[in-house]
Amino acid sequence: MRSEISETGQKKREALTFLILAVLIWPFIAVGVVAGWGFLVWMYYLFTGPPGPV
Structure with a gap:
């Protein structure tokens, strides 16, 4: 009985x-990664x- 209660609590x-x-x-985290990549590209440019011919 006790293990069933403990198991149910753990599942919750x-x-x-x-x-x-x-x-x-x-x-x-996903928004931070995308924003960080965009910032990196922005600083690189x-x-x-x-890019491309001038």
Whole structure:
């Protein structure tokens, strides 16, 4: 009986942890990576000029 309650509680904690990661944390990380890449490209073009023939 006790192991069933403990197992159910653990499954709820795992589901809550997954939801927090999937809904809150990973979207911020994805936006940060894309924004960081855009900033890197912007700084590169600032120093080297736009691509293509002039």
